[in-house]
Amino acid sequence: HFFWLRGTRSGPPVEYDSATGMWNVYGYPEAHHILGDPATFSSDTMRVIPKGMIPEGEFSLEGFITQIDPPEHGKLRKLVSSAFTRKVVADLEPRIAALTHELLDAARERGRLELVTDLAYPLPVIVIAELLGVPAGDRALFKKWADALFQRDAKFSLNEPAEERNADIQATLGPWKEMSAYLADHATERRRQPRADLLTRLVEAEVDGERLPDQQVVNFAIVLLLAGHITTTMLLGNTVLCLDAFPEQQEKVRADRALVPAAIEESLRLFTPFAALGRSTTREVELGGVTIPADKLVMVWLGAANRDPRQFPDPGAFAPGRDPNPHLAFGRGIHFCLGAPLARLEGRVALDILLDRFDPLRTDPEDPVRFIPTPTMTGVRRLSLA
Ligand code: HEM
Numbered sequence: 001h002f003f004w005l006r007g008t009r010s011g012p013p014v015e016y017d018s019a020t021g022m023w024n025v026y027g028y029p030e031a032h033h034i035l036g037d038p039a040t041f042s043s044d045t046m047r048v049i050p051k052g053m054i055p056e057g058e059f060s061l062e063g064f065i066t067q068i069d070p071p072e073h074g075k076l077r078k079l080v081s082s083a084f085t086r087k088v089v090a091d092l093e094p095r096i097a098a099l100t101h102e103l104l105d106a107a108r109e110r111g112r113l114e115l116v117t118d119l120a121y122p123l124p125v126i127v128i129a130e131l132l133g134v135p136a137g138d139r140a141l142f143k144k145w146a147d148a149l150f151q152r153d154a155k156f157s158l159n160e161p162a163e164e165r166n167a168d169i170q171a172t173l174g175p176w177k178e179m180s181a182y183l184a185d186h187a188t189e190r191r192r193q194p195r196a197d198l199l200t201r202l203v204e205a206e207v208d209g210e211r212l213p214d215q216q217v218v219n220f221a222i223v224l225l226l227a228g229h230i231t232t233t234m235l236l237g238n239t240v241l242c243l244d245a246f247p248e249q250q251e252k253v254r255a256d257r258a259l260v261p262a263a264i265e266e267s268l269r270l271f272t273p274f275a276a277l278g279r280s281t282t283r284e285v286e287l288g289g290v291t292i293p294a295d296k297l298v299m300v301w302l303g304a305a306n307r308d309p310r311q312f313p314d315p316g317a318f319a320p321g322r323d324p325n326p327h328l329a330f331g332r333g334i335h336f337c338l339g340a341p342l343a344r345l346e347g348r349v350a351l352d353i354l355l356d357r358f359d360p361l362r363t364d365p366e367d368p369v370r371f372i373p374t375p376t377m378t379g380v381r382r383l384s385l386a
Contacts, residue, residue, distance in 0.1 A: 003371050004245075006378060007275065007303035008316055014288035021159050023281075023298045028308035028328075030288040031300045034279060035332040041279040041298060042069050043335060048280040048295050063216025065223055066335060073334060079212055080220050081338065083201035089341045092127060096349045099123055104357060112364070115383040119354075120236035121229070124346055128228030132221060133197025134186055141182070146226055148175035183221045187214060198224075224339070232343050234273035234372070234379025235264070236350055241380060242267050242318040244363045249318055254355050263320040264347040268306075269327035270318055275303035276376040277331065302328045303378055362386040 013027025025031055034041045044067055061067050065076055100123060107118035122139070129136040149172055183199075190200045202217050212220070243250040243263065253259045279298045284291060292298065306327045307315040330337035337343070354361055363369055364384040372379045 003271075003378075004316070007272065007301065007307045009304050009307075012288065012290070013308075014290050014292070016290070019159065021297070023292050023296055025288070025298060025300045026304035026308070027288055028305040028311035031302060031305035031328055032332065033287065034298065034300050035277075035328065035335070038069055038073075038334055040282055040285050042282050043067055043073075043279060044069055045278040045280050045297060048297050061219070063213070063219045065220060065338075070334065075207070075210075076212075076216065076220075077334070077338075078207050079205045079210070080202065082207060083198060083205045084224075084338060086341055088131070088198070089345060092131065092342070093345060093349060095130070096123070096127060096346055097353065099126055100350050100353045104353070113385045114367075115240055115385060116233065116237055116381055119350065120233045120383075123236075123350060124232035124343075125229040127342070127346065128224060131198050131228075132186075132224060133190070133195055133199045134183070134225075138182075141178075142225055142229065145175045145179045146230055148172055149226065179222060179225075180218055183218045183225070184214065187217045187221070227337075227339055228342070230377075230379075231273045231339075232346050234271075234377065235268065235343060235347050237380035237383050238271035238273070238378065239264060239267040239347065239351055240354065240361060240383060240385075241363070241369065242270060243361055246318045247360065249320055250361060253320060254359070257352060257355070259320050260348050260351055260355075261344065262322075262325070264344060264351065265325050265327065266318055266320045266322055267347075268329035269312070269322075269325060270306070270316075271378045272303040272306050272327070272329045273377065273379055274329070275378045276301050302331075358385060 009026050011026065013025065013030045015024050015026070016022075017024055025034060046061065046067065063076060065073070065080065068076060100119065103119050103122055104113070107113045110118075113119070121143075125139045125142055126136040129139060129142070186199055187203055190197070190203045194200045194204065199217075199221060202212060202220060205212060243253065249263070253263050277300045279300060281292050281294050281296045281298060283294045286292075306312070306329060309315050311326070312322070330340045330343075362385065364386040367382075367384040369380055369384075370382040372381050
């Protein structure tokens, strides 16, 4: 029940939370505004996190695209976009379909299907690993790193004592360094011996005579490897959950497959995988009837904005026909998700195949669905099909 209500709110659109020291933004117009004004709402959140909370010099966020503001952001985005193009993504469609069938066949041989372990987790990881050019067979390592790095924000608060915060960060440093070293080795190898993969294209990418420094290639590869797997996992699980809970919509989509992309978009709105984004104010600013001082940490709750009744009538209903559906699940503006075409393609191909192979597509009442406990992430971690 909690999962279905997640993000649904009736309160002020912007609120200060003295327990965490952060400003929470829940309203759609307010979230929309923030994402369109990077000069006032900077993506560099590190600058407002008190000194001492993050051990200095331990890890570099240089070239970490989600944390960078204009004008540097534009330059980096142009470089990485030149390597990670729509064509590169579109060409993956047959491979995604073949992998989906392979994974489902293997699960069928084992017996019942648990969506996350059998399909929703491995599919996007294998796709992004193959695209980057790192061995998909190393995916137990990727999972270990992703789990270590994503669990920590469960209890993030600016009021947390520095020692506790430091201990928390220290626990992520090991996996972070391992992951950096792993990708740095692969990047170095590609410089010596280019291959037909994304890592090589990143190493060789050039805009206005400039190339990416090594550290930035590694950090961008980290973003892709992390973003490339947990989010699409959540998207697939959430979409199956929606179709299970709204059987009449499932029938409609099953009968008219042109509706599959709309079902994916509606799932992204209703269960927004990245439920919150961080920003920092560069000046005092009025928003949603309150004044936020300069240099404050702002949490933009996309999951709540996507259920704001001022923007979406009957926001708790799964309605694939919703038109328009200007949800913010992929963000908006200059940082709009670079992987959106890939996530949408994986979602569409996998869902189409699931509908072909499971009629009806239903969760197993004997094995209750389990959800990811982290507040900033909305997704299932276990979902068995009947
Ligand atoms: C950025 C969501 C899949 C790569 C973002 C942002 C959101 C988002 C909300 C904006 C961050 C911000 O403004 O601070 C999602 C969701 C996904 C998904 C919901 C799946 C359902 C992917 C995939 C990839 C990817 C598959 C790559 C393989 C990126 C990158 C950025 C980004 C590189 C940074 C863009 C920039 O800062 O300019 N994503 N993402 N994402 N995403 Fe995704």
